[in-house]
Amino acid sequence: MESIRAYRFRVYPDDVRRREIDEQIELARFLYNKLLGRAKEEYLKDRNLQITKSTFNRFMKEIIEKNGELNRLYSQALQNVFVRLQRAYQNFFRRVREKRSGKRIKVGFPRFKKYGRYSSITYPQFGFSIESKTKRHNRIDVLRVSKIGTMRMEMHREISGKILTLTIKRDGDEYYAVISASSELTSTRTDDINPVGIDLGLMNSDNIMENFAVLSDGKRIRKPDFAGMREKRISHWQRVVARRQKGSGRREKAREKLHDAWRKVNNQNDDFARKAANTLVGSGYTSFAVEALHIPNMLKNHRLARSINSAAWNRFIQVLSYKAEDAGMRVIQVDPRYTTRRCSACGTDREMPLGERTYLCAACGLRTDRDINAARNILHRSTAGHAGIEARGDPASLHPETDAKAGPSKREHTFGPGSLDLKGSPGL
Template identity: 25%
Template sequence: MKLWLLKLSWLSRKIQLGTRKYRIYPEGEEIAWIWQLFGANRFVWNQFVAAFEARYEANPQLKFPKIGILKSWLPLMRKEHEWLKRINSTSLQFTVERFSDAMWAFLTKKQVKQGKPRFKSRKYYSQTTTIKNVKYQTRAGAQAQIEVLSPHHLRIGKKNGIDVGLGKEWLVTSDGRHFNVPDTFELEKEMIRRQSHCDRSRTAIEKRVAKFNKNHKEAKIDKYDYYNWQNLRKTKSKYQLKIRNIRYDYLQKVTTELVKSYDVIAIEDLKVKNLLGNHKLAHNVANASWATFRRLLAYKCEWYGKKLIVVAPQYTSRICSACGRKNPQFAHMKTRDWLAVRNWTCPYCQTDHDRDENAAKNILARAAS
């Protein structure tokens, strides 16, 4: 029994990012211990539900106590019921925390469909409890088995450099793969139209509210009292959320594909905040989501046991990846003219380069040095 718990606690420390589910085949005392654990947590939950139903029926104006006060009742409950002392204390504390969160959500009405915490039955098909961030769950009529697949088995033996850009050349790898930014042009166009409509309506409404409040001393109104303007704001927010979800989903898929395809990934250490200072490119830079891309790539590399190397971005596009010499033709070019150059030929070794693929190769070479 102790060996089984030690294995699960080791797995909880080993995988710190994301969620992993493990099936187990308990036998003998393990089955009894698990069901006793479920029963104790269900008993504590029902005791708190019964106590607070009686409390609020007697006096609905009483304030709900803080989580620390609720947890202080556990030792008293364990003194009254001796068998609770055989149960892991962290599991019971987590049950109290869940009850406190459920009651606060019900009392503050933060969630419209959030009802009052209800009693739990031992006949319910799913029984759940948590011990030190390891969640145990069983379902009636279904066996349980343990099956562990470590993400560290994904060893490809490939290295890759990544150059980020804008538009169709949003992501270019050193082996010639190109990724485009997600297509949200139509949604952004509609969002901008709604935004301009919203701004015009807000200005008109603010003038109307100021005029009304000046003429009426007793009754005062606010711009938020206008139902049509509120609907317009909600519609604009829906477009913004849809664009955000499309972009975030695309970033998740691309980063997962890259991490599973390469063991070593090299990227540029771009200062996105400084790049946003260019008002002509700020919108496109923000739409590219370079910072989010790097954050997702970093934690997934740690998750899958891969290596992420960050290198300095200076002159990665202007150095020939074949001979390693800097092209003097680009020394005094303006930013606008330099961004227009997509292909160039090295004047020393006569190698033809795609601008972004050459930069990705230089990033990989700089990471290896």
């Protein structure tokens, strides 16, 4: 079955492009209203007349001839005005028919669009593209739109399937790109019978990350030490850039080298994220609870190895989110506070110094691995969220009582020593 899905991403046009988009929207709205007015004239003459495509086309030409400013409307956006009007018109006549056949519905002629009620322009398949660049440590997605130019796009998930249209939408003073794509799908929502919590690995004092992630059932995801391997290269080029004179060609060259090094890290992260997400989605779990990462804090992190790893985590959560969604599963982000310090069995808090590998609870006697304890807390918070509250940042989910109730009993606390084998994961 083919399904069409819309992806909505925030975009950040600069002032010039903003004005350009606003003007295009207003021109499109103007044309829409003019065309509708013309169609209404015909309708009032003969209420049974359905206007054909070629008649609409003729009207459009007449209107553009009379209103020279419409020549500034891009041809792609112009075609879409036509599509929208036709759709409104067809709906109208369908409802008229339904009413005649006895349905009790109100039927009104399509309305003129006031300012703000027509706030987007649409490009067909051609006329735009999406590009990815690497800037500083991060992948930057850029939307390139013909005639308008480029703008940064916050692309929080990948688009699957064939891209059909782009709509640029103004919402207050924010702008969004809505991209529609069709793909062969679609799985139905999986029953959430086997949720799992994921604790993302921390680095020890030697900046080595032992596990990329630890699951609440005790499984571990290991990650090759990309950071360590690339760190030297990156820090080398960082020093070179800093040393060379601003604006010099030699500095520019060094900056390119630095970009290359980051790009390699990001590509490896992407690759790893896909493998790990595929493995997880195919491992029999039915939903995933993860910590909500606070990206601003992480970017402040000047430790190179750490920023490499936080980039990897972000990417992983992103990829896991869309892979899970495609499989009909949810990824729930929960408040990350106290997941390490709290006992996942009874909810008591204790200090957990970084070097302490085992969580030992004085109150209830729980003894378990530090990371597994954290992963279980993460899982509890997400199941608290299932009860009807949004898991992310919800203060109620921090209450030990809530957590403890949703949690497993003490007897269940055993180690699952297995680790997930990423090599066997399905295609990238």
